Amino acid sequence: MSEVKAVILAGGLGTRLRPLTYTIPKPMLPLGDKPLLERIITDLKDQGFKDVVVSCSYLARMIETYFGDGSWLGVKISYVKTDRPLGTAGQLKPIKNLVNGTFITIYGDVYAKINYRDLLEYHRRTGAIATMVLRKIKQTIRFGVIEVDDHGRVRKWQEKPELEFRVNVGVYVFEPKIFSYILNGVDSMDRVFREMIEKGEKVYGYEFTGEVHDIGDMASYEEAVKKFTKELGEM
Numbered sequence: 001m002s003e004v005k006a007v008i009l010a011g012g013l014g015t016r017l018r019p020l021t022y023t024i025p026k027p028m029l030p031l032g033d034k035p036l037l038e039r040i041i042t043d044l045k046d047q048g049f050k051d052v053v054v055s056c057s058y059l060a061r062m063i064e065t066y067f068g069d070g071s072w073l074g075v076k077i078s079y080v081k082t083d084r085p086l087g088t089a090g091q092l093k094p095i096k097n098l099v100n101g102t103f104i105t106i107y108g109d110v111y112a113k114i115n116y117r118d119l120l121e122y123h124r125r126t127g128a129i130a131t132m133v134l135r136k137i138k139q140t141i142r143f144g145v146i147e148v149d150d151h152g153r154v155r156k157w158q159e160k161p162e163l164e165f166r167v168n169v170g171v172y173v174f175e176p177k178i179f180s181y182i183l184n185g186v187d188s189m190d191r192v193f194r195e196m197i198e199k200g201e202k203v204y205g206y207e208f209t210g211e212v213h214d215i216g217d218m219a220s221y222e223e224a225v226k227k228f229t230k231e232l233g234e235m
Contacts (some may be wrong), residue, residue, distance in 0.1 A: 004120065005099050006044045010037060010108035011057035011082060011091040013103075014215040025059040028066065029215060034229030036215060038073070039111055045075045047116050053098055054108075054169060055074035057082045057093045083122035090155065090187040096179045111224070113211040123173040130178055130196060130205040133171040135208050138164050166205065169212055177201075 014021030020029060027037035034042075041052055052075050055062050058079045061159040070077030080094045092105060102123070104116060114133060123131040140162045147156040172189075181192045196203050 004049065004102055004104060005051045005053060006049045006093055006104045007053045007055060007092065008037065008040060008106050008107065008108050009055050009088060009091045009098070010063060011055055011060075011085045012109070013058050013085055014109075017215070017221060020218075020221075021031045023059075025056070025062055026215070028059075028062060029221065031111065031213070031215075031224055032231060033068070036111055037067075037108060039106070040068070040106060041070070041073055041075060041077070043113070044116070045073055049075065049104075049116070051076050051078075053078045053080060053095050054078045055082070055095055057085045057091070079162045082181045083184075087186045088189040089192045090185055092189075093179060093182045093184065095189070096176075099176060101176070103174055103176075104170040105174055108220070109216050110170040110215065111211075111213040111215075112169055112171055112208065114169070114208060118171060119171075119206055121208050123204070126202065126204045128173070128202040130193065130201070131170040131173040131206050133208050134166045134205040135169055135212060136164055138162050139169055169208060170214065173206075 002132065010025065010027040012026055013217070014026030017026055017029070023051060028035045030036075031039060037164070044052060052070060054067070054077060056064060056079060060079070064079050067073070067077050067134065080095060080098070082091065086093070088107070095228065104120075119131070121233060140160055142160060145158045145161055146154060148154050162215070178192070181195055211226070215224050216219040
């Protein structure tokens, strides 16, 4: 684990969390008594990671000032800074020269209690170029869902059906080949994955059932804050 680098993508503007993110970068928003980014890095350190790269842009100086070289957390932190946010994949491209083997990538607005050793073993066992962490969610459709045939005749009526999906958590394992698929400048992870799939690359999903907090919007952040605030009250 100590030989595998962890890359945290922390360059977004956090527009869905304004006004909170006008003065604080999204990964630095507090969850309980720690910023989200500190929780991510602490989990990585506790599982044996020694080398962390933070790819940042918006309010990057605040992140670098808080963490410094990472020695106080027991890790080495390097920073790659861009002059503007480049999207989920574009923000990854500048770290190309800092990795020379398998590496973990984590979105800076996601806190997931993942067993990274198990994830890495799965990735290596499949021989994948990219492995994404997935979780199942269930969602109830608010309407009656009607199926018709080619002639318009109604064949099935499902009233408010519950559907199950696998969704992307925002945690990945990559091989360096991933960089050949990322465009220079702004690029998105979904576009990169679609291209890799179309070209027959080995792309796998690792199903995860543990704790996940995605603070990408205000409702999700408020839910996470309640959880971690409750924990503080029980100490």
